[in-house]
Structure formats: structure tokens, C-alpha cells
Amino acid sequence: MGVEIHPTAIVGKGAELADGVSIGPFCVIGPRARIGADTKLRSHVVIDGATEIGARNDIWPFAVLGGPPQHTAYKGEDTRLVIGDDNLIREHATMNLGTVHGGGVTKVGSNGLYMIESHVGHDCLVGDNVILTKQATLGGHCLIGDYVIVGGLAAVHQFCRVGRYAFIGGLAAVVKDVIPYGSVWGNHAHLEGLNLVGLKRRGFSRESINTLRAAYRLLFADEGTFQERLEGTIESYSDSAEVMEIIDFIRADASRPLCLPEREV
Incomplete structure (x- = not known):
């Protein structure tokens, strides 16, 4: 298939371009870039650095x-x-290199949608099928699970974790960890419940969703201490992979506190 390079583009010596790559007008490709088959600029x-x-x-245009x-x-x-692979990266989106203090690499998965002016900061680890909507921002060192959606103008604080299938509402300021399947809103963001719309869209069964809802109500109820509720949830729902994913997320070592509900669930 070969490679198509517009005459106005600048491609550094040493850049590796696979078959089917298309480089459009006025693109600048650094000498350490490696671009896979059928990718279109x-x-x-x-494209800068060791990317x-x-x-x-x-x-799309003006992405860096x-x-x-x-x-x-x-x-x-x-x-x-x-x-x-298979990401759609729209106008003015930015993704930065890693730092030696954060492992040396920023990783972005496959099948994602990164809308206009969205940003992935240094040392982030972003999963597959992630959507960052208009001007959504990830600070450095964020861990973003598969199928996460970050609403427009929302920002995730550095070192925060966002579990799989979570939804972050527009304009939210996320400074605490978000459980898998959770839905958070506000400034600062608080847990509003489960991402029920996303779960239904992704084909989760009614039984699984009902189990998650029951476990959520138990875990974040007002009665008892959080540790007591955590243990009760494990005892009652240990056979649910989705519930145990939330439990494992909560019990993992983390540098940020957990997003909690503002009111009784």
C-alpha cells in the first residue's frame, strides 16, 4: 500500500511509518515517532518525542x-x-510523554474517542474504549479503566483512579478515586450512584445491574461503619465479579481518598 506524505509535511529522518499511513498537509513528525498501519494524520x-x-x-488537525x-x-x-489502535483523536487534543518519576511512559489504549481539546497528562494509564469529551482533562499519573466516559470540561486530579465503566459528569472536578461502575458529578465531584445508563448500553444483564444496585445500597448506607459495611458486602456478594471488582478497587493501595455520596443512598 505504501505511505502517503503530503509535500508540505515534515517527517524527521528515523521516523518509522507502516504501510497505509497517510500524512496530511503541514504535519510535523519527529525522528523518533513510530506510526502503525493505516493511521491517518x-x-x-x-508527533513529537518517542511516540x-x-x-x-x-x-485530526492541530493534535499534539x-x-x-x-x-x-x-x-x-x-x-x-x-x-x-483504532482511536479517534480530534482537533487540538494533547497527550504528553511520561516522566522518569512516574514510570517513564504514558499509555493510551485502543478504540477510544478523544474529543476536541481533551488532554492526557504525563504518566497516565488509560484503558480501552475510553471517551474524553470536549476539553476533558486528565492530570498526571491518572489510572483510567476501560469504558470510562469523562464529560465535557471535567477534570481528573493527578494520581486519581477511575474504575471501569464509570461516568464523570460534565464540569466535574474529580479529586478522589471513582469506583468501577460509579457515576460522579459536581465540584468537587461526589458519588451520585451507579452508571446505569452506561451499564445498559454495554450489555450488562438485568441481574448483574440489580446485584450491583443492591450491593451499592449496602456499601454506602448510613448504618454502621464503612469497614463493617465493606465486610457485609463481601459476605453477601462474593459471587458477583462486578461487586468484587468494586471491593478490590476500594481495598487497593491508593494515594487519593474515595468519592463518596453526599446524601443517604
């Missing part, structure tokens, strides 16, 4: 991928950005 895209992009990605971390401790160390 529409125009004015900048590896998988196959069949569609990257692999720029230096926005961190005062970064001194030009050899760090990377790795992006998976």
Missing part, C-alpha cells in the same frame, strides 16, 4: 502527541508515549 498534526502510535488511528510533560521536574529525559 489529516493535517497540522505534531508509538498503533494501527488505524484517525488524528508526545509533547514534553507539563511538569517542572522534567529535564528532557528519555520517556515515551504509547497509543493503541
Whole structure:
């Protein structure tokens, strides 16, 4: 199939372009870039640093991928950005390299949608099928699970974890960890319940959703201590993989506290 490079594009010596790659007008590709098969750069895209992009990605004008971390401790160390396959990366989206203090690599999964002016900060680990809507922002070192949706103008604080299938409402300021399947809103964000709409769209069975709802009510009720409720949830729902995913998420070592409901559930 070969590679298509517009005459106005600049491709650094040493860049690796797989078959079917299309480089549009006025793109700038650094010498350490690796771009997978059938990926399309529409125009004015900048690929900087040691950036590896998988196959069949569609990257729109003025996206900047692999720029230096926005961190005062970064001194030009050899760090990377790795992006998976089949992502749609829209205008002005940015994804930064990692830092040596955060593992040295920023990773973005596959099948994601990164809307206009969305941002993935240094050392983030982002799963598959993630959606960052308009101007959604991930601070450094965030862990974002599969199928997470981050609403428009929402921001996730550095070092926060967001579990699989969670939903973050527009304009939310997330400064605490979000459980898998949870739905958070507000500034600062608080837990509003489960992401029921997302669970239904992703094909979770009615039985699984009802089990999650019952476990949620037990876990975040007002009665007893949180540790007592945690143990009661484990005892009652240990055979539910989804519930135990939430339990494992809560019990894991974390640098941020947990998003909790503002009112009784």
C-alpha cells in the first residue's frame, strides 16, 4: 500500500511509518515517532518525542502527541508515549510523554474517542474504549479503566483512579478515586450512584445491574461503619465479579481518598 506524505509535511529522518499511513498537509513528525498501519494524520498534526502510535488511528488537525510533560521536574529525559489502535483523536487534543518519576511512559489504549481539546497528562494509564469529551482533562499519573466516559470540561486530579465503566459528569472536578461502575458529578465531584445508563448500553444483564444496585445500597448506607459495611458486602456478594471488582478497587493501595455520596443512598 505504501505511505502517503503530503509535500508540505515534515517527517524527521528515523521516523518509522507502516504501510497505509497517510500524512496530511503541514504535519510535523519527529525522528523518533513510530506510526502503525493505516493511521491517518489529516493535517497540522505534531508527533513529537518517542511516540508509538498503533494501527488505524484517525488524528485530526492541530493534535499534539508526545509533547514534553507539563511538569517542572522534567529535564528532557528519555520517556515515551504509547497509543493503541483504532482511536479517534480530534482537533487540538494533547497527550504528553511520561516522566522518569512516574514510570517513564504514558499509555493510551485502543478504540477510544478523544474529543476536541481533551488532554492526557504525563504518566497516565488509560484503558480501552475510553471517551474524553470536549476539553476533558486528565492530570498526571491518572489510572483510567476501560469504558470510562469523562464529560465535557471535567477534570481528573493527578494520581486519581477511575474504575471501569464509570461516568464523570460534565464540569466535574474529580479529586478522589471513582469506583468501577460509579457515576460522579459536581465540584468537587461526589458519588451520585451507579452508571446505569452506561451499564445498559454495554450489555450488562438485568441481574448483574440489580446485584450491583443492591450491593451499592449496602456499601454506602448510613448504618454502621464503612469497614463493617465493606465486610457485609463481601459476605453477601462474593459471587458477583462486578461487586468484587468494586471491593478490590476500594481495598487497593491508593494515594487519593474515595468519592463518596453526599446524601443517604
